[in-house]
Amino acid sequence: MIRAFALLLLFQLIGEIVARTFVLPIPGPVIGMLLLVGVLLASGGVPDFLQRTAEGLLAHLSLLFVPAGVGVIAHLSTLQGAWLALLITLIGSTLITIVITALVLRLFIGQTPRA
Amino acid sequence: MQENITDIWVYLAQTPLLWLTLTLLVYLAADWLYQRAGRLPLLNPVLLAIVVLVLVLMGTRTPYDTYFAGAQFVHFLLGPATVALAIPLYTYYARLKKMLLPLVGALLIGSATGVLSAVWIGQALDLPRAVLLSLAPKSITTPIAMGISEQVGGIPSLTAVLVILTGMIGALLGNELLTLLRFGDNSVRGFAIGLASHGLGTARALQIHAEAGAFAGLAMGLNGATTAILVPLLVQWLGL
Numbered sequence: 001m002i003r004a005f006a007l008l009l010l011f012q013l014i015g016e017i018v019a020r021t022f023v024l025p026i027p028g029p030v031i032g033m034l035l036l037v038g039v040l041l042a043s044g045g046v047p048d049f050l051q052r053t054a055e056g057l058l059a060h061l062s063l064l065f066v067p068a069g070v071g072v073i074a075h076l077s078t079l080q081g082a083w084l085a086l087l088i089t090l091i092g093s094t095l096i097t098i099v100i101t102a103l104v105l106r107l108f109i110g111q112t113p114r115a
Numbered sequence: 116m117q118e119n120i121t122d123i124w125v126y127l128a129q130t131p132l133l134w135l136t137l138t139l140l141v142y143l144a145a146d147w148l149y150q151r152a153g154r155l156p157l158l159n160p161v162l163l164a165i166v167v168l169v170l171v172l173m174g175t176r177t178p179y180d181t182y183f184a185g186a187q188f189v190h191f192l193l194g195p196a197t198v199a200l201a202i203p204l205y206t207y208y209a210r211l212k213k214m215l216l217p218l219v220g221a222l223l224i225g226s227a228t229g230v231l232s233a234v235w236i237g238q239a240l241d242l243p244r245a246v247l248l249s250l251a252p253k254s255i256t257t258p259i260a261m262g263i264s265e266q267v268g269g270i271p272s273l274t275a276v277l278v279i280l281t282g283m284i285g286a287l288l289g290n291e292l293l294t295l296l297r298f299g300d301n302s303v304r305g306f307a308i309g310l311a312s313h314g315l316g317t318a319r320a321l322q323i324h325a326e327a328g329a330f331a332g333l334a335m336g337l338n339g340a341t342t343a344i345l346v347p348l349l350v351q352w353l354g355l
Contacts, residue, residue, distance in 0.1 A: 008195035015198070026343070027259050029197035030336040036201035037208070046202055054199035057192065058328070061318035062161045062286070063142045064193045067186035068257050069165040069279040073172055073179050074272055078246070085240035089250065090277065093233035094284045094311050095292055097254060101225030101334075102298050102307035108217030109303070 004053030011036045128177060134185030141167050156287045161315065165279075193314065197256070200317070200332035207329040210302060218306065222334065225310045226341040229254035230349050247355060249273045251346045253281045255339045256313045263343055267350045278313065285312020286319035305330035310338045 015032030018024070024031070040046055046054075072079070079086065127133040145163035152158050172182055183190070204211070211218070233250045242250070249269035252260040257278050264274035289308040298304055301324040308316040309331025317335050321328030 005195065008198045011198045011201075012194045024340075026336075026340040027197075027256065029194045030256075030339055032194075032198040033201045033204070033332070033336055036198055037204050040201060040205040041208060046205060051202060054202040057196045057199050058203070058318075058321055061196055061321065062315055063139075063164075064189055064196055065161055065257075065279055065282060065315055066138055066142055066164050066168070067183060067190040068275050069161065070168045070172065070182060070186065071179060071272055072165065072276045072279070073169050075276050078273060079276075082242060082246065085237070085242055086246070086250075086277070086280075089233060089236045089240060089242065090253065090280050091284050091288070092236045093229065093250075093253070094281050095288060096232045097225055097229040097311035098285060098289045098292060098307045099296065100228045101221050101310050102293055102296075102303050104224045105217055105221035105303050105306055106298065106300070108220045109214060109300075 001049070001053050004050045007050060008032075008036075008053070008057075128175065129181065131185035131188070134177075134182045135188055136185075137171070138164075138168065138186045138189055141171075156291075159283060159287055161279075161286075162283055193257075197314070197332075197336070200329075200336070203321070203325055203329035204333055207302070207326050210326070211330070211333065214302065218333075218337075221306065222310065222337050222341055225307070225334075226254075226338050226345055227349070229311055229338070230342060230346055234349075234353060234355070244355060245270055246273070248350065250277055251350060252342055253277045254311050254313065255342045256335060259339045259343055263346050267347055267355075279315070282312045282315025285316035289316060290319060290323055301327040302330045306334045309334035313339075 011032035012029050014035060015030065016028030018031050019026060019028045142160060142164045145158075145160040145167065148163065149155070149158045149160045168182070172179065230251050233253055234247050237247045237250050245268070248267050249264050251267065251269070252263040252274060255278070257275050260274050260278045261271040265271045285308055289312060290304065293304050293307065298307075304323065305320040305327030308320050308327070313335045317328060317331040320331035
């Protein structure tokens with residue numbers, strides 16, 4: 001587990017350095033993720049220790065959003081005045097985005113000849 | 116005795132230990148309830164945990180900063196967890212490579228839809244300008260969304276809340292909606308949910324199917340970058 005964490009953090013760190021050095025709008029962890037995919041492809045497999053830790057971490061991904069979500073406490077007064085309008089906006093926009101993305105992707109896949 | 120309990124509380128309320136432990140316990144309890152209730156969407160463990168923790172903080176008059184001093188250890192794991200999405204991505208790499216062009220097309224259109232639909236619906240409902248600007252980057256992961264919000268004149272901490280709400284909506288309703296509309300392909304489902312509702316959507320997609328999770332993680336990462344570039348341009352174009 002320690003080895004896997006060291007590896008994940010190392011790639012996050014490299015990602016942060018790359019993002020800062022080249023002033024990219026992409027966050028460090030996402031760059032780290034892409035670099036790790038590259039290394040896994042080059043090495044031809046996921047080591048067992050990494051597989052296990054990654055699965056454990058990703059199984060509880062939603063827990064990691066709780067601390068930021070509790071930040072709602074600072075905005076209760078803003079939300080109180082406009083909560084219905086905000087809720088309609090968020091639900092409408094999120095569902096429209098999901099449907100449009102899925103439709104476009106399905107359409108484009110249909111037009112690409114499958115290898 | 117009464118005084119002792121107060122003293123212990125005063126001490127504990129200031130330490131990271133209490134709030135970190137409470138965050139984990141409340142989440143575990145919420146998740147237990149959710150599983151027991153047959154995964155009833157309304158009992159979403161993230162939503163439930165946030166509501167309970169907010170009530171506890173309000174009831175004990177604990178400032179958010181004190182809470183976050185403890186909870187930040189959980190928050191910090193978002194970084195390595197994002198890197199860990201490389202593993203499902205690697206697993207489905209062959210499939211992904213074949214779909215590269217369609218994915219880029221869906222990414223660009225989906226990303227613009229996420230920003231424009233939020234701003235337009237919000238405008239129609241008379242939301243104030245600062246709120247519209249805070250809404251624009253709502254589909255993407257918290258740290259980038261907060262940065263963009265600040266850049267275009269929104270309220271970063273409000274954006275963080277809107278991002279989490281968007282994630283919960285996508286996680287709660289996205290899969291059900293796509294099932295209703297007969298989207299069967301796991302890669303399409305995952306990509307759409309991850310693009311529109313970032314890590315919380317990805318967490319849900321991982322529960323649906325490993326392939327859906329891989330594509331959701333990819334969409335979340337790519338849309339973070341795309342939205343970061345699009346929002347400032349669209350805000351200028353819309354004249355906000």
